Amino acid sequence: MSPRGRLIVFLLGGAGFAVLFVLGTVHLPDFGGTWHPYGERTVSNAVARHTPNVISSINFDQRAFDTLGEELILMASALAAVVVLRGVRAEQEETAGAHEYGPAEVFDALRITGYLLLPITLVAGVYIVAHGSLSPGGGFQGGIVLGSAIHLVYLAGDYPALARIRPIPVFESGEAVAAGAFVLLALAAAGQVTAMNAAVGAEVGCAVVLVLAKFFEQALLVRTSS
């Protein structure tokens, strides 16, 4: 279709959708209302099980099966990124030696900041994972912090060091093992909020490292060769 035809089809569809959406949402309960029956049941369940963070109680206990699916989606995507972006290996070998990874010159201040921030961020990540059942945060949020933290080494201008501390096979296996542990916990012993937080933290951390590693590989290879 021409861009014009495409836009006309969309505008007709979108206008109809807007009308349906407005007509429908008028019938929703008032914003900010007090009627949340399911939510209230989960709150009392969480209190009864002594999990102060109700969200963690839902994600890892009352509706743990949802989170099981979510963790598997994460694993599948990380595996998929590895598979889809795998072509780069052969290409890398073709032109090996010609590449120098990463920004060659980095201000010392930035380098020091990167190295200093790394341990602090790692500790923060572990803290967020460990206290997931008590305070806001948990395996997922902490896992992302942990997974991204490693890339501060890149900020310090040290791509070879970054490549050394994240061997892809290890993280691939680590992620899979964590996901497997979560499957077991969710189906056999839902309610182990702390253990499940740890499994999720490990899995998310590994997945973030894997995916970012693959994208870094693609992007940096390109930058230095062009």
Place this chain on the structure above:
Amino acid sequence: MILQIAVGLPFLVATLLAGTGRWLPRVAVDALATLTVAVLIVLLSLVLASGGTTVWLGGWREGVGIPLVASPLTLGLTLTIAVVALAALIVSWRYFAEVQAIFHALMLLFTGAMCAFVLTEDLFDAFVFFELMSVVAYALTGYKSEEPDTVHGALNFGIVNSLGAYFTLSGIALVYARTGQLGFAAIGKSLREDDALVTLAFALICTGFLVKAAAVPFHFWLADAHAVAPTPVCMLFSGVMVELGVFGVLRTYVLSFSRAIPAADVRTALLVFGSAAALLGGVMCVLQRHIKRLLAYSTISHVGLLLVGVGLLDEAALSGAATYFLGHVGVKAALFSGAGLLLNRYETVDEHDLHGRGRSMPVTGTIFLLGGLGLAGLPPYGTWAGKAVMEEAGGVWLTALAVVASALTAGAVLRVWLRVFLGAGPSRSDSGDHEEAETRFKLSRLPWTMVAPGVVLVLGGLLLGLLPGHVIGRAVASYAHLEGPVPTPWTPAGVLSGLLAVAFAFGVAVLGLRGYAPRVALLHRLHSGHIGDYVAWLMAGVTVFGLLLIAR
């Protein structure tokens, strides 16, 4: 407990394969994956033998936790999924020369996700596993990422289906706002009146499922994805994944919305979308020369027919639709495995390039002939039995629609059979557009593992019509709480319409060999591969579906 083990097993082995697969020999990976699916089949059969069960995960009761419901219907569906997965895994033993354990891990995740989607009876949980199924499907489609068409097809698949799923999630949010529930049954209990909000929520939830079911105009992604996905994966896509979209619509309506929205409104909407898919899929199918793409359009057409059968919302038609689904699984999975054998042998699936070259492959030829007859609906195929029952429930117009759709799709497949395996018609090989074979080296003889699954599946589809229909009928009736006698397909009208479709199919095949083709350049231009077009049509489709629900 058996049910939890059955649900968890494929996931657990998938994580094991993903974690340790790179150090395992190929034989062990194949064996482990195949064994897992075989055990899954045994476990599901055990649950079925015990009469089904409902399990509340984590011990949380109604209103809080998530139930897994194993009824005869859901168990039948999951068993079908597992059997097709087993066939696909056996085909891929020798099919891929070089494949990592990640492929097997993804296949197991895919199987497990489809089973969990069927078994869970919680709306949001169903969405999560629907997404898992989709994400794994994108990955499997893009698996051979060195091919340009492959990644393009996978991307179109991913964007359209993800967008559909987000519409579904919005609908779930609206239902939650109204009822304060997420379980299918719990929602059904509290949704009683029909207003604009309920209609909007239903339309939104159905969008994601209809995109998966490739109802027109949501169907564009399907041909793009099927033409490029590895052939064993196509067996699962066409055989069961697409049909799960129809199941999603059925379940959402029957369990949650049937007391709020009158059946007549939903019927109109589903019949319009299903008929459009049945006809458009049939016409596009005849126009193709790329065999996998041709089979993809035939899937659109047949799933459209299935949607019509389900959309009648009548017990007889529903049991017919279930039989039709089973028959179609056998036939279509076998045809895709046959296409895989051609691709393996000749590194192309272009009908004209293959002219007469299939003479040395008698078994593959038989698969295509039996598959073509199955798509046409020759008695006693399962496709025929299901169609005959649906026709009786739907009346004359449905008979006409079914005959046209099956004649077009079966005609195209029979044309391929005549041209490739008998060398009929003039030879005009001009494309020269070779695909890279999915198998790295050419096998001198086709190993039995690549041939046998197709033969078994197509024979299963053939003999299905002899099975007493009341088994399937009862499973459907207990699920949908519908009453009524279970009809038989063996009526004069049913047999006649089956034979008529076969005769027309041969007519279409012969006309195709002589070079007649409908002049529909416009349809070609609509299927542009342009993601903007696809999404614009999706938006329009949502609105039309919503309006059809309101129109009385």
Place this chain on the structure above:
Amino acid sequence: MSHLAYLIPGWILLVGVYGIVTSRNLVHAVVCLSVAQSATYVLLLVIGYRRHATAPVFSDIKPTGDVVDPIVQALTLTDIVVGATVTALLLALTVQVAKRRGTVDPDRLRSLEP
């Protein structure tokens, strides 16, 4: 005021879809898809909001007062993960499209229909 809150997610969804329809770059299209998804986060949280209530975390308050609906928050958390991973996967596919086809403009990509 009351219903304005529900209309915002509808607008975000429509704008995201508009972006995909008119996109001239697949990366842009994938980002617009993630915008369309963010509509579902907003919709869920708006539905679960409760006036004069606190967050459903009792680490420093006694579990007696009203809290906002925790269910929708748990659903949104799941949703965010799903969205991010799908975006990453689709971007990986986009990188490969660029590599194999030499362009990421949907208008320049060859049709898949032979």
Place this chain on the structure above:
Amino acid sequence: MADAVIVAALLLTAFMATAVVFTRDPACQAIVLSAYGLVLGILFVVLQAPDVAMSQVAVGTVVVPLIVILAIHAIRRHHTHSPGDES
């Protein structure tokens, strides 16, 4: 008072979503997307959802925009057509 804050946050969110879509250059779009992620995080805090806000900020302002930027870098080399394509 709380309502006014929520309305302001919602309107800002809608505005930023529109801005992300209408930023046609992917590199600029990644920056705007990052800002949008932050705005969503603020909205979630206002709506009393600190857990969700933490995830959103981590994912939406850091990880996803970073991946977008890396993808753009990876794509640049393969652009065989004129660089004006992206506008």
